[in-house]
Amino acid sequence: MSSRRRSLLFAAASLPLVAACKRTPESPYDGGWVGADHARGHRLRDLKSGSLPTPAATRRVNVLIVGAGVAGLACARALARRNIDDVHLVDLEDAAGGNSRGHRIAGMACPLGAHYLPVPAEADVDLVELLASLGLSRIEHGRRVYDERHLCHSPQERLFIGGQWQEGLLPVIDQPEATLAQYRRFGEEVARVARLGFSLPTSRAPWTPSHQALDAVTFAQWLDTHRFDAPALRTYLDYCCRDDYGAGLGHVSAWAGLHYFASRHGFHAPGDDADGDTREGVLTWPQGNGWLTERLAEPHRERLHTGLVALGVEEGRHEVSVDLWHAAAERLERWTAKQVVLATPLFISARLLRAPPAALQAAVTPMRHAPWLVANLHIDEPLDDAGGAPPAWDNVLHGSPALGYVNAMHQSTRPHPGPTVLTSYWALGGDNAEQLRAHRTRLLNDDWATWSRVVLADMAKAHPDLPAKVKRVDLMRYGHAMSIPLPGLRGHAALHALQSPARPGTRVHFAHSDLSGYSVFEEAFFHGTRVGRALG
Template sequence: MLGLLASGCTTDAPPLQGGWVGTHPERGHRLRGELPKADGPLKTTGVLIVGAGIAGLACARALAKRGIDDFAILDLEDQAGGNSRGHSIGGSACPLGAHYLPLPDAQAREVGELLHELGLAREQLGRTVWDEKHLCHSPQERLFIAGEWRDGLLPPPEGAAAQAQYRRFSDRVTQAQRELGFAMPSHRARWTPGHTALDSQTFAAWLDREGLNDSRLRWYLDYCCRDDFGAGADIVSAWAGLHYFASRHGFHAPGDEAGEREPVLTWPEGNGWLSAQIVAPLHERIHLGRTVLRVTERRQGIELLAWNEAADAPERWAARAVVMATPLFVSGHLLAAPPDALRSLKQRHAPWVTANLSLREPLLQRPGAPPSWDNVRYGSTALGYVDARHQTLDPTPRAPLLTAYLALPETQRGELLKQPWQHWAQVVTQELAQTHPDLPAKLERIDLCRFGHAMSIPTPGLRGSAELAALNAQRGRVVFAHSDLAGYSVFEEAYTAGVEAAARLSL
């Protein structure tokens, strides 16, 4: 079936098992057809939340904490969590999407409160103490470069001139933190003309003007942009490129005393662990396999038309208010009368593929740093892989369960939909074979998940746009809750957007 995948495979090797999992693009594409007529029973609730991703779940959780339990969540997929969902192969958990959460600072107070309530953190003598079981175990990350694995993901500079560029970029990040201010979530930092200037140009153009052209440094910065934003430094804004570092841990050149690695929370199933904890007390109010087709605001409230995928029939809902916790471009299609800001918003989204690979036996080790949680190949446009079994406390030796990530160019969105899973299995496997030549022959199963519009790309002009400002401020019976409101997609932005949307509702 996939003879090209395996160098050295024999013809009598068992066929590779696998396929698409996790998402159903055909459901979302129902919006392209004619709306069905629905005359069945009318379901009623106080608040409808469209979308069971992190923002929608956070909104529901916030309503429940206020004592409001008259709400329902609708989602077209069969599992809640959006980009933060888990999967399993052979009984072993692995991620479908996001796989870690940096430790939040004081600005991300809603996320901090969530993590305390879930028992991941506690206050002791005036400081936050984290449950080490949930912190990424060592070794955390490594980079394959010049034929060997090196600890950490930042490529070592080649010579004094390159080291000077690393330090100059570190200084620029520190200067931006001090003079402009950056926060996570981003709206907790006051927007200034300096931010607007950064937001008006690409990160690559800003780096060029700063004389930061070292090839290894530029590869690393491009990797960081693709990792968080789904697109490279030539596409995202300079605000986004600096925000990646300045809103969190800064940038530390090799040899800096402050260059401690950022601790992160992670689980075998990635952020699917977090979404499952949020879902647990809400599951009776979550209606999965409901593809929302139209949301109409009437004088007396909200009317919603959905398609029940299991029943293969339309479904009518009525509510006093609605939270659109879907990507903003999707909300624009769903709302019968979208606001002007939504009509005029120009927002691009990156397609992604995640692939979980189950191996028959351990991989041969290459020279250098030992197997780590996060593993990346220098020079590649792929985002590397994590080992879902890295966090297990079971000492029994087992073959790794790898989760590989591809951020694709927007031009490949159509190919992502049209090409069979075997094609993308080959793409993923050929990439991993660059560092593990024995992997194809040891591959037993590969489950792939495709996200056609996985992440908002913070292109120049988006973050500071009047449209995003208006949608973030909207109050009433229709409000928006999604990480798209920040112009890019991370857990902290999504969760905060959901909590704040609950407060803006008119009930």
């Protein structure tokens, strides 16, 4: 298990504001789109047409961080720990957190994006320290122990296959011996590849010619070369790629597909886990990783400015000027800072900078970002179950175009099931550029009623009673949610150059998970912390 607009400025900036949709005969439940006002994403177009007014306000600060997602918040935290003051964060959304924000329906918290964090390895000292500072872990008898209240409760995951539920996500029901043999051989191959060195964050692992060779081909091509063709295995591995990277095994690199397992606890075929439960520990909360970003943002509340859309960044010899559109006041503001951190996706950074460096342009050119749909469904009573494995936190339908759903109330200690919110995830990066474009167009053009029916129809394959029990469906769409680790991207020289120590006099710095070639909490936190420690 893993681990969140057309050509306008921001990934989520072209999304409608919370738009209420009332019940109809076709959609007998309430709901709507959640996200930012789409007009915010049009300001770059206005800038290019020369129609923006003279700045109505100016402000001077020491450090300005553009983007209050995980990377921006981590950067602010690192600066605060160094006692660097007058640090401000701005974000186009109305709340901090980026792809790790939370939501509420009927008083129940639920995620709008990333919904869990794997327990990190002790080598990831910065993330381990963060979690300890939040009271999530402690040392007992020389060993780190995580608070049981925040670890995912059992049962953790199950798969709907052959009309029933099985424990775990790797298909085992009615699989022939040839498929089971491929499971075992794939596990052996992952163990062999893991010896090359893989880690989270990825920068802590070596990068060798062998890694570069894996990065040069798609995961599908690598599987073909090694004769891994069992349909059940390929379906599972495709799910894993969509889960972590937003796109299928025909789109991501072999390095990425193998990194999914090699950087964690390997791949375990049925029957080879005699030493105990091989599943990784997972930290989760009803609002997902919003629990973490809420706590990262709290110390900076007085210097966190939301609803500000960055339009342009110009680096001078002594300071950096940033033009920001204040959405609520409908005015242009010009902020100047001694140092600016662009904690935004790299393609956005390239558009913001009046004179982007060559390395940034080179890094952005091959990048593609996967669109995502996140659907939160409020149900007023428990769902009927098909039998087999009992209801779990993570529930996946074999062969579904979706990634399954998580139960926001799974962590609750209530003695009996009752109303809850189910969060369904759809990664729409596809297996190639053409599929990605088609999926993004569909995501942005189809209305709320159409998408809510698509989501319910998929889930009803396992729960035919679901449509009658749904009271509300809130949908969140991300046009460019996460960078897809395409072949050649992770080893791209430009990404490494952008992480190198800044040249003398540089006042603009880059901190985003895009620098790792894919988007997860660990990478974003690493890059934000890295820049926060390096700023002079």
